[in-house]
Amino acid sequence: MSRAEGKRVAILATDGFEQSELESPKSAIENAGGEAFVVSPNTDRIQANKHREHGDTFAVDVHLSEADPDDYHALLIPGGLFNPDALRINEEALKFAASFFDHKKPVFSICHGPQVLISADLVRGRKVTGFKAIQRDLENAGAVVRDEAVIVDDGLVTSRNPDDLDAFNEKLLEELCEGRHEGQDKSVAA
């Protein structure tokens, strides 16, 4: 299967991401012929969590300060508690995420990952879901929240938790391969 061939996805993450929420979509993208790159404010490696326990470490492919959103077709922000908690107070991370929205590129986020989108004020008026504990925060940020396994809204794909990964990966691949939505492209000169 190579329907995602030529597609490059940036995975924005730092220490404390939920391991399956990075590993599983990354595999799905690669199995479909695409490429996924870990972009992080950390240099070298980042360490996963498996809920409250530590998980494996993963190589950082591109340091956030050197990452150019124009190099990627889509953005993935996994959850975990510590990962979005750190990213959402990192101005560079918020700008990086915002650039994908500005250019109407697909954005995929699961569990606590959408907290980053709240801090970047990117969910106002959007249909989303997220981990149960942050659904109130998403609503308060102006999102239309539904408690479903996966919500797709114009290229924005969100899910609630690792149990939703199959549905999340399926919709993520659909949106990735579809690319930017017709009639919604802004000026993308790059």
Place this chain on the structure above:
Amino acid sequence: MSRAEGKRVAILATDGFEQSELESPKSAIENAGGEAFVVSPNTDRIQANKHREHGDTFAVDVHLSEADPDDYHALLIPGGLFNPDALRINEEALKFAASFFDHKKPVFSICHGPQVLISADLVRGRKVTGFKAIQRDLENAGAVVRDEAVIVDDGLVTSRNPDDLDAFNEKLLEELCEGRHEGQDKSVAA
């Protein structure tokens, strides 16, 4: 020093609370002659975090399902990431917290602890602070947020992180010893 003599504080917490944010205020209350009781949806013991690492375990004094807010003069909700994340989706925990507000009793919360107050819709119109990452969520929930070491608003004492504990404990003891605010008591028959 016994200015808090006879004062009983409920500490609402579960696994993954930030150790210093429970230990330090608990010691401050006890050193001032008061009593502090760990109230938890867990039975037996709860385990702290020290940021991403595990911390010590602490005895649960009262199971949440058996805890009566009328038995306490004030409520403390420590932070940590996993602790409020679990409590804020626990209806019993939200009701327990709300009862202290209903009866105008002092409430103390630090770091990510105020996430519980967001989910219980208890910060609307209140002056608060919290960990930097959740300040946006507090604002979106209708709070007036200030980035200061400690904010006191009519018996509600909030702080940002463990570095603020000295200021937090000082104001917490002031409010605990002051008790309910004159002119703001609702009917407290118990």
